[in-house]
Amino acid sequence: MAKQRLDKVLSRAGLGSRKEVKRLVKAGRVSVNGSIASDGGQHVDPDVDKIEVNDRPIVYREWIYLMMYKPKGVITATVDPVLPTVLDLLDGAYAAHSPFPVGRLDRYTEGLLLLTNDGSLAHRLLSPKYRVPKTYAALIRGHVTEQDVAQFAAGIVLEDGTQTQPAILKVLQPGAHSRVEVTIYEGKFHQVKRMFRAVGKQVVELKRLSMGPLVLDPALSPGQYRHLTADEVKMLKKTVGQGD
Numbered sequence: 001m002a003k004q005r006l007d008k009v010l011s012r013a014g015l016g017s018r019k020e021v022k023r024l025v026k027a028g029r030v031s032v033n034g035s036i037a038s039d040g041g042q043h044v045d046p047d048v049d050k051i052e053v054n055d056r057p058i059v060y061r062e063w064i065y066l067m068m069y070k071p072k073g074v075i076t077a078t079v080d081p082v083l084p085t086v087l088d089l090l091d092g093a094y095a096a097h098s099p100f101p102v103g104r105l106d107r108y109t110e111g112l113l114l115l116t117n118d119g120s121l122a123h124r125l126l127s128p129k130y131r132v133p134k135t136y137a138a139l140i141r142g143h144v145t146e147q148d149v150a151q152f153a154a155g156i157v158l159e160d161g162t163q164t165q166p167a168i169l170k171v172l173q174p175g176a177h178s179r180v181e182v183t184i185y186e187g188k189f190h191q192v193k194r195m196f197r198a199v200g201k202q203v204v205e206l207k208r209l210s211m212g213p214l215v216l217d218p219a220l221s222p223g224q225y226r227h228l229t230a231d232e233v234k235m236l237k238k239t240v241g242q243g244d
Contacts (some may be wrong), residue, residue, distance in 0.1 A: 004043065006025065006040050007025065010024065029053055061097070064097045066225050068223075072108055078100055114214065133212060135208070138196075155167070181209075182195075
C-alpha cells in the first residue's frame with residue numbers, strides 16, 4: 001500500500017476527525033514503530049508500520065462495507081438539507097471513509113442497504129450487465145394473480161413505455177391485500193412500485209430482503225448496521241466477477 005498521512009490513517013481507523021486525531025498526536029499518544037509521533041502529516045504505510053494509540057495497535061480499513069437495515073422515513077442520499085439520510089445514521093468516525101449507498105431505496109421503503117467506499121464494486125453491483133438479483137417482500141393492495149406472475153416473468157411495460165427485464169413474482173398470501181416476494185435484476189427508479197402500478201395494483205409496504213448473495217441480517221433492527229464479514233465481501237465480489 002502506498003504511504004499516507006498519519007492523521008488520515010488514524011481517522012480511517014475510527015479515531016475521529018482529522019482535527020481530533022491531530023490532538024491525539026499533539027498529546028503524545030500516538031507512536032509509529034515505537035517512536036512517539038510528533039506530526040500528523042508524516043507519511044506511514046499501515047500495512048508495514050506499527051502504529052499505536054495509547055499503546056494499542058490500530059485497526060486500519062482502506063475499504064469499508066456496511067450492511068444497514070434502512071428504516072422508513074430516511075432517504076437514501078449522502079446529504080439533504082431537510083430530511084435525515086442514511087449517512088446520518090452512521091457513527092461520525094465513518095466520515096473519513098466517505099461511504100455512499102449502493103443503489104437507492106425510497107423514503108418509505110425499508111430493508112437491506114449496502115454502504116461502501118468501493119466504487120468499482122458498487123458500479124458492478126448496480127450494472128444491468130451483471131444481473132445482480134434484488135429480492136423484496138411486499139404487501140400489495142389488490143389480488144395478485146397467476147396472470148400477474150406471467151406478466152412479471154415476461155417483463156412489464158411501464159407507464160413511460162420502457163420495458164423491464166423479466167422478474168420473478170411469488171404470491172405468498174393471496175387476498176384483497178396480497179403478500180408477495182418479487183425479484184428484479186435491474187434498478188429502475190421506483191421499479192417495483194411502478195411494475196405493480198402497471199398491472200393495476202398498489203404497493204402498500206416494501207422491504208428489500210437481499211442483494212445478490214447478501215441477505216439482510218435478522219439480528220439488525222431498523223437503523224442498525226454492521227460491517228460485512230470477509231466471506232460476505234468475497235461472495236459479493238465473486239457475483240460480479242471480482243476476486244477469485
